[in-house]
Amino acid sequence: MALGSAVGAQQPPSETTPEAMRNKGFKLTQSREGQCTLCHSIPNYKGVMGNLGPPLEGVGARLNEQQLRSRLQDSRKINPSSIMPPYFSTDGLNNVDPKFIGKTLLSATEFEEVIAYLKSLH
Ligand code: HEC
Incomplete structure (x- = not known):
């Protein structure tokens, strides 16, 4: 998990509180950028949510941080036929718009x- 640990080593800006990070993540x-709600239901969201993936309620208790990181980074490493997009990988993507080549769906x-x-969902 070289990429995962490189991401983990990055220091957030000093004014960023854990709560502000969770709110931005939500x-x-x-x-x-995320579009998670196309496929997942999440707690405390009233909009339309899809059910192609499992509900994310309680996922921070079900999965540890490493599992969450590898799932979000590149779901295909866990399930090669996963329909969940790889959010922090540019490996093996086909038909990429030239302006997005080499870019990840989410920034670091x-x-x-x-x-x-995700870690806060207990
Ligand atoms: C196109 C549909 C789709 C999108 C968009 C999507 N996912 Fe998923 N996700 C899935 C599916 C399907 C699974 C079940 C495992 C599999 O098939 O790979 C899954 C599994 C997961 C899991 C593991 C859940 C568990 O209980 O094991 C997490 C965590 C997760 N997704 C988070 C996210 C987050 C966060 C986003 C947005 C940044 C997102 N997903 C976007 C389809 C999607």
């Missing part, structure tokens, strides 16, 4: 914010 799950900061949010 917002990202519903944003164009956004990745940490979504992980902070």
